[in-house]
Amino acid sequence: MIDQAQQLRSLAQDRGHSVFGSGRCRVVTVTGGKGGVGKSSISLNLAIALAAGGRRVLLFDADLGLANLDLMLGVVPQRTIEDVSKGSCRLADILLHTQHGIDLLPGGAGVPELASMGSLSLVRMLGQLRELEDSYDVMVIDTAAGIGEGVARFALPADDCVLVCTPDPPAMLDAYSVIKMLCARQYSGNLHLVVNMLRAEGELERTHASLDRVTRRYQERGINLLGGIPYDEQMYECTRRQAPLLGMFPHGRCARAINALVQVLDGQSAVLPEPERRGFFGRLMDSVKRMAVTDAR
Numbered sequence: 001m002i003d004q005a006q007q008l009r010s011l012a013q014d015r016g017h018s019v020f021g022s023g024r025c026r027v028v029t030v031t032g033g034k035g036g037v038g039k040s041s042i043s044l045n046l047a048i049a050l051a052a053g054g055r056r057v058l059l060f061d062a063d064l065g066l067a068n069l070d071l072m073l074g075v076v077p078q079r080t081i082e083d084v085s086k087g088s089c090r091l092a093d094i095l096l097h098t099q100h101g102i103d104l105l106p107g108g109a110g111v112p113e114l115a116s117m118g119s120l121s122l123v124r125m126l127g128q129l130r131e132l133e134d135s136y137d138v139m140v141i142d143t144a145a146g147i148g149e150g151v152a153r154f155a156l157p158a159d160d161c162v163l164v165c166t167p168d169p170p171a172m173l174d175a176y177s178v179i180k181m182l183c184a185r186q187y188s189g190n191l192h193l194v195v196n197m198l199r200a201e202g203e204l205e206r207t208h209a210s211l212d213r214v215t216r217r218y219q220e221r222g223i224n225l226l227g228g229i230p231y232d233e234q235m236y237e238c239t240r241r242q243a244p245l246l247g248m249f250p251h252g253r254c255a256r257a258i259n260a261l262v263q264v265l266d267g268q269s270a271v272l273p274e275p276e277r278r279g280f281f282g283r284l285m286d287s288v289k290r291m292a293v294t295d296a297r
């Protein structure tokens, strides 16, 4: 029997393009650092708005420990990524087709972070994710709070990183910590900001200006302002009633703000240069393989 270290080394040596995606699917990772700032609400509604524009959209709940997009969509997954990681089914088997025009890859609750998942099951799972990539035009990935490895793995290979923050200083500081982490690891995709829960005139511009200024000064790049979303009880009401905002209040001010985000995103091309545009999971696989080799030593 081939030992695990040998399997990992041979995976790491496999640079063939057959295991990599075509790069056609644009990957938008939603993150932000601070908990509770609206990452999941924005991921969900951004995905629905993108699908309404005629795209094939996969929403991936990568907040693996505390996944809740299934709850927010009012669907009950029979199986989750936990079953995939145990090898009892394939990723394609757990996909949920929803009435909102998007497919959901449910994350499951209590699943260990990808970072702490065994390298072999991780590589196996990513191979299956790559197969799914070709079936979609856009993949929206909702991440956990924080700047841990589980977040970094999904942010670094993305075409677009959408940082969600609120206008208060702790949220801005946490958003900047994510920016610092991404820049330290040479993130080369688009960096966008969404300021959520706006309550006062000028908050959007002030929040963007502060983060953009400090990022330009210390990281030598800017942040694109994707847009702002007002604080509105409708958003909370949707979470409570387990129905997405764009379905429940399609003409409200939050829905209009979400649709505006999509228009700005549309105006930006995916900038990842070749050879990085080999497909999200190819790039993700690369980073996991590097980790696998380290494990195997």
Ligand SMILES: Nc1ncnc2c1ncn2[C@@H]1O[C@H](COP(=O)(O)OP(=O)(O)OP(=O)(O)O)[C@@H](O)[C@H]1O
Binding pocket: 034, 035, 036, 037, 038, 039, 040, 041, 042, 063, 143, 144, 145, 196, 197, 198, 229, 230, 231, 232, 233, 234, 235, 236, 237, 239, 240, 254
């Ligand atoms: N613009 C808004 N106005 C009012 N409430 C909002 C708004 N955006 C989000 N919320 C509410 O804030 C709460 C947290 O939102 P959400 O779960 O999307 O945040 P999160 O960043 O994903 O949290 P976590 O870090 O725990 O994953 C929810 O109850 C949601 O309905």
Ligand SMILES: [Mg+2]
Binding pocket: 039, 040, 041, 063, 142, 143, 144
């Ligand atoms: Mg969340």
